[in-house]
Amino acid sequence: MKRALCCTLACLGLLLAGCNTVQGLGKDIQKGGQVIQDAGKK
Numbered sequence: 001m002k003r004a005l006c007c008t009l010a011c012l013g014l015l016l017a018g019c020n021t022v023q024g025l026g027k028d029i030q031k032g033g034q035v036i037q038d039a040g041k042k
């Protein structure tokens with residue numbers, strides 16, 4: 001569980017660092033939420 005959480009947070013950080021606009025930020029947050037949901041299903 002810790003490993004999945006660390007991976008999720010690392011991916012979130014990379015996604016947030018790559019966004020250029022407010023709209024991009026919203027999409028990145030949405031993708032991050034999807035990753036967290038997918039990790040929770042496993």
